[in-house]
Amino acid sequence: MAPTVAGSLLPLSVIVLATVASTVLLAPVAVKDIDALLALKSGLHDPNGALKSWDPQLVNPCTWFYITCDDNNRVTR
Template identity: 65%
Template sequence: DALNVWKSQLVDPNNVLQSWDPTLVNPCTWFHITCNSQNSVVRVDLGNAGLSGPLVPELGMLAHLEYLELSRNNLSGPIPSEIGNLTTLFSLDLDHNQLTGSVPPTLGNLKLLRFLRLNDNQLNGKVPIQLFQLIYWGNLQI
């Protein structure tokens, strides 16, 4: 599944992902993962975990995700456009990493988003106008 694909790409020097057992059908017992009553992943909370590696397109398959909290790691590479598939996302926190490239316009699909933090990365280019078309911003830091 999406989380196992991502784990396989990450360097985890602090072993914060050691509970992420690929033999378990349900990731709801893993540390740093929160699920709803239907056993769908709604939160990934790995801020300040010392992780290195990319964000993978498969993260866009977490259809019920509401919080993606990944600040203060060493994540690198581009923000996958597939993150724009996470239409239930309320908070996207990617600040203080080593992310590169431009901000994908597909983030404009995140109509429920209230918190977006992309600051202190190595992103370039203009902020896509689609982000400014979202109805409400609680906290925007780019």
């Protein structure tokens, strides 16, 4: 029997659903981390722009320079 279109889309649907669900569930945590880091940044003098990668538009602060995160994408230092 040949695979159906609906059957071949099921794995993709599961991946998309898992990605969206994890983003929605982790978003409040990331927002708190981002808010804390941006508050810290606003209090620092950064004449060389070392923290310019700290962009609030990026939803994952773990991608910012000088930030370390744990396995749950929580900022640890």
